[in-house]
Amino acid sequence: MNDCIFCKIVDGALPSNKVYEDDELLAFHDIHPIAPVHILIIPKTHIVSLSECGNKHQNLLGRMLLLAPELARKHGLETGFRTMINTGHGGGQEVFHLHIHIFGGGGKLART
Ligand code: 5GP
Ligand code: ZN
Numbered sequence: 001m002n003d004c005i006f007c008k009i010v011d012g013a014l015p016s017n018k019v020y021e022d023d024e025l026l027a028f029h030d031i032h033p034i035a036p037v038h039i040l041i042i043p044k045t046h047i048v049s050l051s052e053c054g055n056k057h058q059n060l061l062g063r064m065l066l067l068a069p070e071l072a073r074k075h076g077l078e079t080g081f082r083t084m085i086n087t088g089h090g091g092g093q094e095v096f097h098l099h100i101h102i103f104g105g106g107g108k109l110a111r112t
Contacts, residue, residue: 004096005095009042010044017029030101040102043064043098049096052098065100077104083102
């Protein structure tokens with residue numbers, strides 16, 4: 001069986017604090033938030049990272065990106081938010097199932 005943590009969350013084998021779900025995408029709160037709001041958007045299908053994406057993923061990637069401001073708004077990040085996609089070991093990726101981090105609400109992120 002696939003031992004990917006995020007696939008297990010998609011399958012319901014591991015719990016998560018879900019904030020959004022549709023046929024293709026799932027979003028849930030990060031288990032170790034680095035800001036007052038910290039959400040992860042993932043595709044339900046297992047894609048290792050952004051480096052493994054190609055033309056056939058254009059629509060999926062567009063949908064993931066467009067979901068970010070929608071979820072940010074819903075979670076009170078009216079003044080803005082940060083997105084992050086860590087890719088590969090060199091990019092700090094720890095869970096090898098594509099995900100977009102959305103975080104904010106801390107004030108510390110804002111530049112003066
Ligand atoms: P990465 O470094 O791969 O971009 O980030 C992986 C993120 O997944 C981390 O911020 C980490 O806290 C989060 N994470 C790891 N395991 C779990 C889990 O089981 N549940 C949830 N909700 N988040 C997780
Ligand atoms: Zn996976």
